[in-house]
Amino acid sequence: MNPVNETLAMNAVPTPLAFPPANEPAAPEPSARKAHVTIRGLTKRFGDQSLYENFDLDLPRGRVVTFFGPNGCGKSTLINMICGLIPMDAGEVLFDGKTREETTIGYVFQNYRDALFPWKKAADNIQYPLRLRGVPKADARRRVEELVAEFEVKFDLNRYPWELSGGQQQLVSIMRALAPRPEVVFLDEPFSALDYEATLSIRERLQATFMRSGVTTVIVSHDLEEAVYLADEVFLLTKRPTRVAEVVDVGLARPRGVQTLSQPDFVRTRAHCLEVFQREVRR
């Protein structure tokens, strides 16, 4: 199967699987290609510079999507607008037809040091989104224990974030984002402030979580190898005004490991992405 899909369209849907007709019940399998997040007519301008102009995008349900594109194309701005952290000038974002306020999402910031609350212990940080929702203390504590088991956490969560290493802090941020069982998880360059050892270990645990829960996941990455390695689908973005140049389906089996990086399919997919990227940068 050719992992690379050449469709060039705004709402590009990878071709290897047929798109089910709208009124037919969607298959329950996790890779069912029904859009989970729909973005329509998104416009964002900075001064007279247009970043997004009437931008449409569908994010597939239950898949891991990575955004990759040239510097300044607004990858992080895009997910921040989807999450309602930055206002958009025009457009609409719906999660399963619901608004952002009606949807539980998780968000992992690049800078874990500024994102965690240093006045709360790590465990209380993770419980925070649950306590906001009025979940009783005992239930929130049980959920933390579940996450500890799921992520095989070996360090003491009764310590304060600033007593933990960078990798441990980012793991706490990820657990906090996943605590309320979000419908969609967004990660903004989650590994770029971490050392390689921590990156490898967290990546592996994240992958295990994707495989187990099948939660729709969106990752912004500035590293092409990482973008391909993590993704079910890589969304390659153009220079501003930003469009989707291509959606590349990464057909590699999970769990992926170090050996994946040297598989011919992986190498071919990455080379193709690089080609598209370079074409878009030069354009």
Place this chain on the structure above:
Amino acid sequence: MKRFEATLARLVVLVGPLLIIGLWWVAAAAKWVSPKLLPDPWSTLQTLWTSVMEGAIWADFRGTAVRTLYAFAIAAVAGIPAGIVLGANRTIYRSVEFAIDFFRSTPATAMFPLFLLVFGIGEFSQVAVAAFAAWLVILFNVAYGVMNARQTRILAARVMGATTGQVFRHVMFFESLPQTFVGLRVGVSMALVVIIVAEMFIGSSNGMGRRIIDAQQVFDLAQMYASILVTGVLGYGLNVFFLALERHFVRWSGK
């Protein structure tokens, strides 16, 4: 050997005070300065000892401490909420920024006559000027703390579904605490300075300021130096107390 070095390192802090006392003693013994102006450290400490033991100094000490804390309490109660409002709203802040900066740069003691006119000659005038000076410091620091709350933490709370009120209580409040404590510490020192000066020059029946100037008037210099030392102890004690409070409540400051 290691332990000896560690003890030595700890004793290093005593070098400064011992040097001052040594220099003082030499200056008095060699009569560099007239003994009328500079009694030797021994007789000063003796005076201090008798004043403390006989209790003569306590009424003055208590008077100054109570007035300082009274002024500080008014300043904190009025300054913290106002600072939060100011810090949370750019427009309000910008509209009063100049006025605050102006009065912060004006020596509070220049306002004595005005406060005397408004509050009359008496203890409350002293407290009012000191409270005003400390209030400005606290107000400014709290507003600064709120304004400089880390944006990422506010966004993190919002994306998890916190309402504006919850963002305020759960994030902005804690984010502003370190700077608030700085304001409280500087504010209490400021209150003490103003109270001491006010006690000297606005009629007052007791207080360390009164005691210092009385000793100077009758040329009892040992008593004057002893009172200055006690005032210093009060100021230093307040500073240490607020620093300890700060360390206890905002251990995460700067993390």
